Amino acid sequence: MQMRRSIMAVSTVPLLAVLFYLFLAGATGAQIPPSDWGTVAKATKNIVVNIKVIKLYSQKGNSKEIGVTDKRDDLPSENEPSVGEGLSPRSYKEQASGSGFIISNDGYILTNSHVVDGAARVKVNLSDGRSFAAVIKGLDRKLDLALLKIEAEAPLPVANLGDSDLLNVGDGVIAIGNPFGLTQTVTAGIVSATGRMLYENNPDNFIQTDASINPGNSGGPLVNSRGEVVGINTAKIAGGDGLGFAIPINVVKTVLSQLKETGQVKRGWIGCSFQPLTPDLAKSFGAPNSEGLLIANIDKGHSADRAGFRRGDLILEFDGKIIRNISDFVSIFHATPVGKKVAVVLLRNNKRESAEVLIEDLNEVKASERKSLVYEKLGLMVVDYSDGEPRNIADKEANGLLVASIKLGGVADEAGIKEGDVVKDVDGNSIDGFVSFEKAMNDHNPSIPLRFLIFRGGSWIYITLQPDRVLAV
Template structure:
């Protein structure tokens, strides 16, 4: 869908120097990063069952003309038998191994609805995988393989520390081309693309294509800072990755519970526009207005009222309703804020 991002050694800088400068300088080569992390990146192939052409006629279970066999033969001749063979839908994606137990992080849309999941490692091993848990709201999923031997792993980094302009590496299986490595920079952070209620994407110009979904976005220290998830159709050099810091808590919950529970205040909220900020004397970039409080929910029990303004959560300032929603969602149920 896009052309590969052009990456060349603009500066003659050793790899170690690039890492020591927080990835802001272009390394002479990405070879060591690719060599270190590629073995833990997996190719995921899924298979889903789909209905045949006769599926659309399943509602016609009865014969409106009674038991006349002529009509039965007519419908079967032109529309096929009721038990027509189902076809299989196959898809490709990527993922990465995070521990010796065989847990693999990928995107929810890679494995959602799959009847069969196959995982292929760079060393030639292949495994059947099972879904441990999925979170459609963030498009994250955790699957697991059972391996007798040792498994390669990636190391999770800190996406909060990632800076716009830093070099990153994407590894995945675009169009089934296994372990393709592309490089680029972090173009922006905190992107909202309308994919869900907790959008907070890292934007990158590292080439990402169909099949890259679920693969890692890696910084110059060799640590995962994002999970590649989406592209803009028709765009070039515009890809999006889920920040790994958002993913860490979700992965932990999927591993232990198989599902995700989120904090909930029980309020209606809205951003403060310029006029409202002036009216309430709020500084630019601070505050979210409470428009409604649902009776019996946590906010109501805590004494929060409509027209209250939330300036911060546990000392962390909030300036948009989306930011407040993300902060609260990250809290454990029952945790005090």
């Protein structure tokens, strides 16, 4: 019998949220004797911090995470009002915690965005026992990154950032963090795999490791045998011991300057969607092998359309680099700056074609202008119902978003959502386009199931989904 797997993210957002968001990391470099790992751990632990946050909630619950309220003297501020003190009767306060590490001697700290997103207050505890109030300088929810800043009176110890591209399967690594509030905990393992894609079309390729990761590890470093940080611990498979994941540090480096300078990340977009090229699809398109990336859809009026891309084209090269699979593409694309014109080699009707495509700024493409939206966490793609294609649904029902594609084995698939369904309502919020859909998803309280109202074949049905099978450590 095949077991279903769930992805989890970890931040000691209480045991209640232990089923939320979690990710882990990998390592690099030549192996060293196990007896030397103690030296590596000792030299590295002082760059790891414990992060505690206070999050305020309304009864409607549109904050990102929920945690178990901790003891009063552990809260970031002694003067912070407890439930009912300075808050509305329908508001309450809870605490969450996670890990992070220092990347500059003047107090910049990296962690996961799910650890601090929505926090009213953030406190950072250093390894030497000192505590500081922290300011959130930047957030990138797509990569699950956050940049914090503390003001220390003296220079701080700094992490040595390694090269995650040099990681090999079997390399030894250690994960350092604060699982379940147990500070400065070190666990050891190996790099189990690199280039893991946990979500279709997600621009992140994760490092997989068997080093133990638990709630509270989120945002902590994955360290190689040379004491270099090669990843940020961020998730694990729910119920799967030894299945942890980390964001490669090289991916982090590509956005770090933007987080420092602007507090956000400009992300590229060319206006098309892709899918992996299977051996059978390769044969059907006349490709010599299954290397490359299949273009499944083109959004009219945007870069790919203007560059002459067509549905069914295969991308063989992008910006001078060979594209073997979707993992290759998303890594290269993610590192390509907005505004750059990129040379692309396509395979069309068994002939190689050259094109040049402009990388647009995704932040400037309004949701209302998009013709499709891929929601990786749910494993589905929705399209604007007013797209003009016949839907075989009465005109009076012609609003909402049409489910155009379902990822096999994804959250939506497991919940029973089908291609052709029309999403009319999310958590009681009417859906009339991408803007309302994205707002409803962002406002969802992850402590309860997500509720869709679906119109299917003349009938109305409610379906619940569990998008947060990702545990935030």
